[in-house]
Amino acid sequence: MRYISHQDQQLTLSETAKPVLQAHQVLVKVAAIGVNRADCMQRQGKYPAPDGDSPILGLECAGTVIELGGDVEPHWLNKAIFTLCAGGAYSEYVAVDALQLMPLAETMTMADGAAVSEVYLTAYSALFQLGQLQVGQTVLLHAGASGVGGAATQMAKRMGATVVITAGSDEKCAHAKSLGADHAINYKTDDFVDYMQSHNLTANVIVDPVSGRYLNKNAAVAAMDCQIIMLAFLDGRFAEVDFARLLQKRISFHASTLRNRSQAFKRQLRDEFMAMFYEDLQAGHFNFNIYQSLPWQQASTAHDILERNENAGKVVLFVE
Structure with a gap:
C-alpha cells in the first residue's frame, strides 16, 4: 500500500505492506484523513508514537471497512465509517479497533467523518x-x-x-x-x-x-x-x-491527553459520545468546521497551515 512517510521532517509518498489484522480489528480503506497538531509534532520528532501504535502518522480517518478480524461482528463489512486510529491513518489502509468505529451517517461526507473523531472526542x-x-x-x-x-x-x-x-x-x-x-x-x-x-x-x-x-x-x-x-x-x-x-x-x-489513553478508555469515550450526540450528527445539527480539504500528496501544505496557525477549523486530506 501507499502511505506518507516522514523522515528528516519531510513528508513523502512511499510504499509498505498492508497491516496484518488482530482478531479485534478491521481493515479500513482510507478515503479521508484528519490532520492534527500531533501529526506535525510527530513529524518533527517531538511526539513519538506510543509503544504498540503504528509509527505512521495519522490519528483519525474516514473510509470503508474491507476486511474483518476473527472476533469482529460481520455487519461492519463494507460499512462506511469514521474512527480514531492508533496511528497509521496517513495510508491507503489502516487497521483499527472495531469497537472504536462509528458509522458514517448518510448526511456526512468522508471529509466530514475525517474531521470528527479526534476533536469531538x-x-x-x-x-x-x-x-x-x-x-x-x-x-x-x-x-x-x-x-x-x-x-x-x-x-x-x-x-x-x-x-x-x-x-x-x-x-x-x-x-x-x-x-x-x-x-x-x-x-x-x-x-x-x-x-x-x-x-x-x-x-x-x-x-x-x-x-x-x-x-x-x-x-x-x-x-x-x-x-x-x-x-x-x-x-x-x-x-x-x-x-x-x-x-x-x-x-x-x-x-488531559487522548492519544496515549488505553484502548478501553477510547472505547468507553466513543460509546458515551455516540449515546449523547450521534443523533445530532445524523440530523445534520453540527457544522464539521472544515477549513480546507487537500489531496494527500499535499500533506506538507496541510502541516504548514497548522504550524502557521492559519486555520479556523479542521484541515482534511483526501486519498486519491
Missing part, C-alpha cells in the same frame, strides 16, 4: 467527563476557532450552556460566533479577564490548550468549583501559580 471528554458541564453553566474555550474549540462550542450549545471563546483574530472570532459562541474575545486586542469581568461572566468549565500565563488569568474568571482542563501548553511548560486563588474558589485542575 477530545472536546467531549474535556467538557463532560472532566468538566461535568451542566445546562445553564458557562464554558470558556481558549483557541475557540480551532477544531477542538469548534466541536466544544457546538456540543456545549446543544447542552444549553453559555460559550465564551478566545481567538487570535477578528476573523477567527467571527468564525467561532458562526458556530454558536455567545462571546468571542480577540486576545490580541482585548484581555479576556477584563472582558469577562466587565460582562459579569464567570466560567464553570475552562478548556485550555495555552496554559502557562493563562493559569492565573483563568483562576481570575473561574466560578466556584470551576473545572479547568489543560489540553496543551502552547504558552510554555512553566508558570507561577497563585494557589490561594485556586483554594479560594475550590478550582479543580485536570491535565
Whole structure:
C-alpha cells in the first residue's frame, strides 16, 4: 500500500505492506484523513508514537471497512465509517479497533467523518467527563476557532450552556460566533479577564490548550468549583501559580491527553459520545468546521497551515 512517510521532517509518498489484522480489528480503506497538531509534532520528532501504535502518522480517518478480524461482528463489512486510529491513518489502509468505529451517517461526507473523531472526542471528554458541564453553566474555550474549540462550542450549545471563546483574530472570532459562541474575545486586542469581568461572566468549565500565563488569568474568571482542563501548553511548560486563588474558589485542575489513553478508555469515550450526540450528527445539527480539504500528496501544505496557525477549523486530506 501507499502511505506518507516522514523522515528528516519531510513528508513523502512511499510504499509498505498492508497491516496484518488482530482478531479485534478491521481493515479500513482510507478515503479521508484528519490532520492534527500531533501529526506535525510527530513529524518533527517531538511526539513519538506510543509503544504498540503504528509509527505512521495519522490519528483519525474516514473510509470503508474491507476486511474483518476473527472476533469482529460481520455487519461492519463494507460499512462506511469514521474512527480514531492508533496511528497509521496517513495510508491507503489502516487497521483499527472495531469497537472504536462509528458509522458514517448518510448526511456526512468522508471529509466530514475525517474531521470528527479526534476533536469531538477530545472536546467531549474535556467538557463532560472532566468538566461535568451542566445546562445553564458557562464554558470558556481558549483557541475557540480551532477544531477542538469548534466541536466544544457546538456540543456545549446543544447542552444549553453559555460559550465564551478566545481567538487570535477578528476573523477567527467571527468564525467561532458562526458556530454558536455567545462571546468571542480577540486576545490580541482585548484581555479576556477584563472582558469577562466587565460582562459579569464567570466560567464553570475552562478548556485550555495555552496554559502557562493563562493559569492565573483563568483562576481570575473561574466560578466556584470551576473545572479547568489543560489540553496543551502552547504558552510554555512553566508558570507561577497563585494557589490561594485556586483554594479560594475550590478550582479543580485536570491535565488531559487522548492519544496515549488505553484502548478501553477510547472505547468507553466513543460509546458515551455516540449515546449523547450521534443523533445530532445524523440530523445534520453540527457544522464539521472544515477549513480546507487537500489531496494527500499535499500533506506538507496541510502541516504548514497548522504550524502557521492559519486555520479556523479542521484541515482534511483526501486519498486519491
